[in-house]
Amino acid sequence: MMKKRQFLKRLGQATLLSPFLPLPLQGQDESGRLPYPELNDDAFWLRIRKDYALKPDYINLENGYYNFIPKPTMTKYIEQINMVNLEASYYMRTVQVANKKKIVSRLAQLVGCSAEELILTRNTTESLDMIIGGFPWEKGDEAIFARQDYGSMQDHFQQISKRYGVVNKIVSIPNHPKSDEEIISIYEKQITPKTKLMMVSHMVNVTGHILPVRKICDMAHGYGVQVMVDGAHCIGHFELNISELNCDYYGSSLHKWLSVPLGSGMLYVSKNNIPKIWPLMADNIKEPDSIQRLNHTGTHPVHTDLAVGDAIDYLEIIGLERKENRMRYLQRYWSDQLRNIPNIIVNTPVEAHRSCGIANVGVTVMKPADLAKTLLKEFNIFTVAIDYANVKGCRITPNVYTTTEELDVFVHAMKTIAS
Numbered sequence: 001m002m003k004k005r006q007f008l009k010r011l012g013q014a015t016l017l018s019p020f021l022p023l024p025l026q027g028q029d030e031s032g033r034l035p036y037p038e039l040n041d042d043a044f045w046l047r048i049r050k051d052y053a054l055k056p057d058y059i060n061l062e063n064g065y066y067n068f069i070p071k072p073t074m075t076k077y078i079e080q081i082n083m084v085n086l087e088a089s090y091y092m093r094t095v096q097v098a099n100k101k102k103i104v105s106r107l108a109q110l111v112g113c114s115a116e117e118l119i120l121t122r123n124t125t126e127s128l129d130m131i132i133g134g135f136p137w138e139k140g141d142e143a144i145f146a147r148q149d150y151g152s153m154q155d156h157f158q159q160i161s162k163r164y165g166v167v168n169k170i171v172s173i174p175n176h177p178k179s180d181e182e183i184i185s186i187y188e189k190q191i192t193p194k195t196k197l198m199m200v201s202h203m204v205n206v207t208g209h210i211l212p213v214r215k216i217c218d219m220a221h222g223y224g225v226q227v228m229v230d231g232a233h234c235i236g237h238f239e240l241n242i243s244e245l246n247c248d249y250y251g252s253s254l255h256k257w258l259s260v261p262l263g264s265g266m267l268y269v270s271k272n273n274i275p276k277i278w279p280l281m282a283d284n285i286k287e288p289d290s291i292q293r294l295n296h297t298g299t300h301p302v303h304t305d306l307a308v309g310d311a312i313d314y315l316e317i318i319g320l321e322r323k324e325n326r327m328r329y330l331q332r333y334w335s336d337q338l339r340n341i342p343n344i345i346v347n348t349p350v351e352a353h354r355s356c357g358i359a360n361v362g363v364t365v366m367k368p369a370d371l372a373k374t375l376l377k378e379f380n381i382f383t384v385a386i387d388y389a390n391v392k393g394c395r396i397t398p399n400v401y402t403t404t405e406e407l408d409v410f411v412h413a414m415k416t417i418a419s
């Protein structure tokens with residue numbers, strides 16, 4: 001029979017080491033060859049494309065909902081599932097917490113904050129709803145957010161309005177701002193002595209518009225107003241440093257641009273704010289400034305937590321800066337060709353720093369839903385229709401596997417429809 005010490009050693013190898021294998025091993029393809037040599041850009045991105053199992057049925061330009069995972073991460077994920085299933089309760093009672101802590105430390109490095117200010121959640125909704133629902137509201141307090149923010153968070157603000165008598169002030173973000181100051185003043189004009197919390201999208205999900213979050217936070221703090229940032233589309237998409245944003249709370253979904261398996265998110269709460277938030281699920285931790293107070297989840301799929309490390313490994317093969325440049329290049333590749341075409345409206349700012357991989361485009365002669373249907377039916381291009389507030393068009397979200405040839409098909413389709 002295996003001795004206890006041997007067993008523990010094996011368990012340690014299986015659980016502690018597997019999420020942290022050195023990069024070359026993580027990146028090997030089935031043949032065992034090192035697959036990511038220093039290729040020129042075209043060859044490199046074609047190699048990355050081979051990491052994805054792609055359906056031949058359509059060109060997928062709707063990666064914004066879920067950046068499905070590349071094969072190397074999928075292989076590791078299945079290994080994590082098998083390992084957790086084999087070790088079962090023993091895993092849960094021994095190394096589960098320590099492994100999660102290591103993953104959080106690694107993620108904290110990627111997003112630029114302290115591990116004591118970061119927790120893993122299931123998604124952005126859970127992260128931001130924890131703040132909206134757990135904020136110490138008093139009757140008459142005011143909150144500010146935008147019509148272009150994500151619907152579920154707006155719904156939660158409406159709920160706390162009914163529950164606590166909070167007054168919501170709803171602003172509208174222009175698709176083509178003249179300056180950062182224009183955006184800042186839209187929020188600033190709504191601030192009163194009663195304003196407590198503002199929600200700001202780092203990237204507006206329907207247009208891909210990147211807002212000047214640092215400047216908005218500096219302005220809000222000048223009035224003593226806190227800022228909760230919705231960064232659902234930002235982690236793993238472009239370079240950012242949460243500490244430098246000077247925000248109070250930051251939530252994101254890691255199954256979006258970091259390509260972690262479904263059901264993975266994160267929440268940053270700056271140290272001084274941890275004691276004031278009521279957790280979604282109560283924990284017995286007594287230290288008021290321990291972020292663990294906010295991370296009671298009950299039993300949950302711990303293999304998904306482990307997969308965060310594998311997804312970061314894959315991102316490191318690409319390099320975040322290189323990915324950001326590629327995503328912006330792909331977006332500009334198609335949007336620059338469509339901006340001045342009659343009947344076509346690009347709903348995303350033209351300045352490079354105000355967007356990255358996501359943009360939105362509509363045609364004046366067709367409703368967004370019909371445009372999405374036509375793109376799919378006539379041209380085999382899958383997108384999503386957006387039709388509310390000042391945004392009427394299809395959201396276009398390529399991914400690292402997208403080729404310019406696929407975008408040529410899209411540009412041709414749009415020109416044909418518009419004419």
Ligand SMILES: Cc1ncc(COP(=O)(O)O)c(C=O)c1O
Pocket residue numbers: 064065123124125126149150201203204205230232233253
């Ligand atoms: C801006 C924004 N916030 C929040 C969410 C919610 O993300 P999740 O469903 O992963 O919680 C989304 C989802 O698309 C989003 O785009």
